[in-house]
Amino acid sequence: MKPIAFTLNGTAKTVLVDEDRNLLWVLRDDLGLTGTKFGCGASFCGACTVLVDGKEVRSCVTPVSRVAGKKVVTVEGLATGDTLSPVQEAFVEHVGYQCGYCTSGMVIGATALLNANPKPTREQIVQGMERHLCRCAAHLRIVDAIESAAKKMAGAKK
Amino acid sequence: MTRPDEPMIVPDGWGFVETIDRRDFLRLTSTGLMVAFAIKPPEGTFRPVWNFATQQRTPPDFNAFLHIGANGRVTLLVGKIEMGQGIITALPQIAAEELNVPLAQVDCVMGDTDLTPFDNGTFGSLSVRVLGPILRAAAAEARAVLVQLASESLGVPVADLVVSDGVIRAKGDPGKSVTYGALAGGKKIERRFEGKAALEKVAEFTVVGKSAPRRDGVDKVTGRAKYSGDLAPPDAMHARIVRAPAHGATVTAVDTRAAEARPGVRVVRDGDLVAVLHPHRDEADKALKLVKVTSTPSPSTLTNENIFAHLEQVAVERRGIGAAGNVADGEKGASQVVTGRYTKGYVAHAPMETHSAVAAIGSDGRLTVWASTQTPFPLQTQVARAVKFTPDKVRVITPFVGGGFGGKSAGQQAIEAARLTVATGKPVRVTWSREEEFYFDTFDPATVVNIRAGLDAAHRIVSWDYDVIGAGDRGARLFYDVPNHRSMAKGGWMGNPPGMHPFNVGPWRAPGANANVWARESHIDVLAARAGMDPVAFRLLNLKDARMRRVLEACAAKFGWTPRPAPSKRGIGVCCGEDAGTYVASMAEIAVDAATGTIKVLRVVCAQDMGVLVNPEGATQQMEGCIMMGLGYTLTEEIRFRKGEVIDKNFGGYALPKFSWLPKIETLILDSPDIPAQGGGEPAIVNMGAVIANALFDATGARVTELPLTPARVRAAMKRT
Numbered sequence: 001m002k003p004i005a006f007t008l009n010g011t012a013k014t015v016l017v018d019e020d021r022n023l024l025w026v027l028r029d030d031l032g033l034t035g036t037k038f039g040c041g042a043s044f045c046g047a048c049t050v051l052v053d054g055k056e057v058r059s060c061v062t063p064v065s066r067v068a069g070k071k072v073v074t075v076e077g078l079a080t081g082d083t084l085s086p087v088q089e090a091f092v093e094h095v096g097y098q099c100g101y102c103t104s105g106m107v108i109g110a111t112a113l114l115n116a117n118p119k120p121t122r123e124q125i126v127q128g129m130e131r132h133l134c135r136c137a138a139h140l141r142i143v144d145a146i147e148s149a150a151k152k153m154a155g156a157k158k
Numbered sequence: 159m160t161r162p163d164e165p166m167i168v169p170d171g172w173g174f175v176e177t178i179d180r181r182d183f184l185r186l187t188s189t190g191l192m193v194a195f196a197i198k199p200p201e202g203t204f205r206p207v208w209n210f211a212t213q214q215r216t217p218p219d220f221n222a223f224l225h226i227g228a229n230g231r232v233t234l235l236v237g238k239i240e241m242g243q244g245i246i247t248a249l250p251q252i253a254a255e256e257l258n259v260p261l262a263q264v265d266c267v268m269g270d271t272d273l274t275p276f277d278n279g280t281f282g283s284l285s286v287r288v289l290g291p292i293l294r295a296a297a298a299e300a301r302a303v304l305v306q307l308a309s310e311s312l313g314v315p316v317a318d319l320v321v322s323d324g325v326i327r328a329k330g331d332p333g334k335s336v337t338y339g340a341l342a343g344g345k346k347i348e349r350r351f352e353g354k355a356a357l358e359k360v361a362e363f364t365v366v367g368k369s370a371p372r373r374d375g376v377d378k379v380t381g382r383a384k385y386s387g388d389l390a391p392p393d394a395m396h397a398r399i400v401r402a403p404a405h406g407a408t409v410t411a412v413d414t415r416a417a418e419a420r421p422g423v424r425v426v427r428d429g430d431l432v433a434v435l436h437p438h439r440d441e442a443d444k445a446l447k448l449v450k451v452t453s454t455p456s457p458s459t460l461t462n463e464n465i466f467a468h469l470e471q472v473a474v475e476r477r478g479i480g481a482a483g484n485v486a487d488g489e490k491g492a493s494q495v496v497t498g499r500y501t502k503g504y505v506a507h508a509p510m511e512t513h514s515a516v517a518a519i520g521s522d523g524r525l526t527v528w529a530s531t532q533t534p535f536p537l538q539t540q541v542a543r544a545v546k547f548t549p550d551k552v553r554v555i556t557p558f559v560g561g562g563f564g565g566k567s568a569g570q571q572a573i574e575a576a577r578l579t580v581a582t583g584k585p586v587r588v589t590w591s592r593e594e595e596f597y598f599d600t601f602d603p604a605t606v607v608n609i610r611a612g613l614d615a616a617h618r619i620v621s622w623d624y625d626v627i628g629a630g631d632r633g634a635r636l637f638y639d640v641p642n643h644r645s646m647a648k649g650g651w652m653g654n655p656p657g658m659h660p661f662n663v664g665p666w667r668a669p670g671a672n673a674n675v676w677a678r679e680s681h682i683d684v685l686a687a688r689a690g691m692d693p694v695a696f697r698l699l700n701l702k703d704a705r706m707r708r709v710l711e712a713c714a715a716k717f718g719w720t721p722r723p724a725p726s727k728r729g730i731g732v733c734c735g736e737d738a739g740t741y742v743a744s745m746a747e748i749a750v751d752a753a754t755g756t757i758k759v760l761r762v763v764c765a766q767d768m769g770v771l772v773n774p775e776g777a778t779q780q781m782e783g784c785i786m787m788g789l790g791y792t793l794t795e796e797i798r799f800r801k802g803e804v805i806d807k808n809f810g811g812y813a814l815p816k817f818s819w820l821p822k823i824e825t826l827i828l829d830s831p832d833i834p835a836q837g838g839g840e841p842a843i844v845n846m847g848a849v850i851a852n853a854l855f856d857a858t859g860a861r862v863t864e865l866p867l868t869p870a871r872v873r874a875a876m877k878r879t
Contacts, residue, residue: 021438021440021441022440024440025438025439025440028388028439029390029396029437029438029439029440030438032390033381034381034384034387034388034390035380035381035382036381037385037387037510037511037560038387038439038512038589039510039511039512039592040592040808040809041443041591041592041808042592042808042809042810044808044809044810045510045592045809047510074381075379075380075381076380076381076382078380079380084376084379084380088379088380091375091378091379092375092376092379095372095375095775095779097242097375097378097379098242098243098244098561098779098783099241099242099509099510099511099558099559099560099561099562100242100374100377100378100383100558100560101385101509101510101511101558101560101561102510103378103379104381107379125817126817126818126820127817127818129817130816130817130818132817133510133809133814133816134510135508135509135510135561135563135787135814136242136510136561136783136787137782137783137784137785137786137787137815138779138782138783139786139815139817139819139820140782140786140820140823141779141782142817143817143820
């Protein structure tokens with residue numbers, strides 16, 4: 001057991017856990033943040049994606065010790081109070097989901113993508129989201145949502 | 159899914175039942191010794207239990223479906239579940255329409271065996287098609303009764319009353335009014351309507367037929383939406399279950415000593431079920447890896463290569479699925495007889511949420527199971543049987559389901575959680591690993607279709623002899639105008655002889671229809687090519703069915719189809735299908751990389767006639783999802799196996815459609831007010847195999863008769879051409 005300190009959704013957090021505990025299950029089981037989903041356990045599907053220092057990370061293959069001192073954002077940390085983030089808002093507006101199970105990872109992935117490239121082409125959105133799987137096959141609307149979020153964010157910055 | 163605000167609803171939605179330790183937990187756990195015993199073959203233990211009836215049992219009382227609170231809010235109670243298909247919005251639309259209340263005033267409780275009326279399950283695109291009319295009638299009766307009650311309370315004749323937004327008013331005197339809430343008062347409405355309450359006219363619909371925003375959006379993008387695996391009652395333990403390494407293998411010994419040496423790990427054995435438990439899932443995973451399993455090898459000699467010959471050998475029972483005229487006579491009039499053999503491998507459901515369940519025993523001794531299931535009521539019975547409770551002592555609650563596609567009609571994981579909960583007295587969480595999901599999936603069955611068709615000199619199909627093994631009859635009905643035809647089925651997704659399949663098979667989105675439509679429509683294209691005709695013109699020549707002609711012509715117009723016999727090198731294809739009462743035509747444009755054999759789908763146009771449309775946006779989303787998901791079984795998805803072992807156990811080896819596959823998708827839903835609402839969750843997927851295979855033929859002249867259309871198969875077919 002070892003205390004591991006990191007910032008979680010804007011708040012300082014210290015967990016006392018074995019160093020080889022896995023980030024996904026510390027989030028879900030120890031911290032009760034169940035928005036981050038288990039999908040494949042092997043980093044293929046992206047349901048477990050979280051932001052670590054603004055970049056997307058597959059929490060299912062990440063030891064919790066690796067986020068010590070870093071900023072972790074889960075899907076629960078994207079909205080400000082009742083105000084959805086532009087990406088979340090766009091996913092609702094364009095219905096970029098069906099069953100919703102991959103959605104947390106999709107929304108986080110899209111946020112990371114727009115962090116890195118605020119004005120992506122449609123092709124860059126497709127490439128950037130390629131490692132996120134959606135079995136309901138809502139891909140079309142997810143791409144539309146991300147495109148629209150990018151436009152909205154660019155407009156807001158002007 | 160439960161957000162009621164009235165006392166009638168017990169307990170408050172997601173609230174957990176109180177849990178107590180019924181027995182000394184440690185007494186049931188083993189003591190760190192090696193246990194030696196035989197686990198029966200999984201086929202015996204885990205055979206999925208299907209509920210054969212698809213008819214909705216209608217409760218005689220509309221109160222079973224509707225509850226009107228004192229505040230006027232309407233709670234719709236349905237045994238269906240929400241797995242992405244959007245009925246959490248569509249079904250309240252139907253109730254709101256007939257009740258004359260705003261959609262926002264209707265809450266929806268779904269899939270709870272204590273609260274909602276019996277339902278066989280959410281499958282077959284039945285929710286709107288079959289439950290819809292029942293809900294509509296219930297809501298219409300409730301409205302009629304409320305108007306009668308208002309008439310008595312206000313002293314105004316029924317004919318002089320109008321209803322809007324849940325308020326009943328006297329026509330000439332708007333001051334005279336009473337609300338639904340005041341009339342119902344949150345209680346059961348005892349009054350019945352004599353006779354049949356009048357339904358709203360379709361032309362006057364104000365809620366149905368309009369795209370209503372989905373009600374689950376904000377919860378799903380914020381991570382608030384709860385799925386079964388998200389529920390953690392106090393003291394709950396995660397269970398990982400010891401499995402045989404292959405189907406048909408028998409476990410002879412299990413050594414749990416190393417696992418048990420880890421802190422916090424408990425090992426539980428309940429008959430054939432051995433599990434390692436830990437409060438944290440990742441710790442339970444580590445413990446499971448330390449369990450040593452000894453087993454005899456699977457005797458199975460089947461592989462994904464030899465399975466089709468095996469199916470042809472073992473499937474003996476033929477059942478007729480349609481016939482007219484005499485095939486032999488028909489062939490006498492044919493100028494050529496064309497045979498074809500079409501195959502399709504096993505396909506996984508692979509929902510993003512693996513099968514999950516949480517079970518807990520309340521202070522009243524009842525067992526509650528929260529499960530990702532498409533069939534909460536049949537599951538209640540199965541769980542009760544497994545733990546030897548009476549069904550009334552078992553409650554199944556279905557939170558949001560993370561994809562089902564038929565695969566969550568079987569609920570083995572819930573039975574496992576329930577058994578372990580009863581064995582330990584503790585709440586137990588079972589979330590299958592992706593490997594377990596691939597191992598225990600009830601796959602879409604491998605299928606062989608043999609077709610023999612006669613074509614006369616005038617390009618008319620004069621005979622059709624159709625034999626399907628594996629898929630069953632769905633989608634096999636011949637809607638072309640053929641005077642002499644005979645269609646037979648051997649096996650299906652259920653009711654197969656033992657040993658026919660090396661693992662469990664079950665219903666997969668439009669069960670059977672994907673295979674049948676693929677075979678028929680591929681062969682129709684073969685005939686069109688033999689006739690030297692454009693594939694659309696050939697279909698129209700042989701098609702009298704006005705509804706199918708209309709969707710085909712509408713699709714061709716939207717696609718901009720210009721007739722030319724295939725192969726035209728343009729890479730365009732067509733397919734017609736029918737499923738769940740909906741007629742659908744699809745056209746696609748593809749590009750083929752001749753060097754690699756890789757297919758890139760550029761554009762898909764899909765037109766469908768689904769009768770009265772409830773939620774246009776929702777129906778369109780289902781069509782888009784069907785098209786994109788269908789590219790999976792068409793291009794890559796096939797379970798590889800040998801010696802009872804499923805080789806691809808995760809998404810590294812089993813490829814689902816990805817973003818880069820996304821074609822331009824255009825959908826069209828025809829106006830069809832005279833036909834009642836038909837199914838929408840499945841029809842558009844059935845055409846995907848043939849529309850792409852036909853486009854491949856048009857592009858290259860190569861006919862691939864095996865699904866999926868892998869690069870190797872495409873290259874081989876091109877070499878043969």
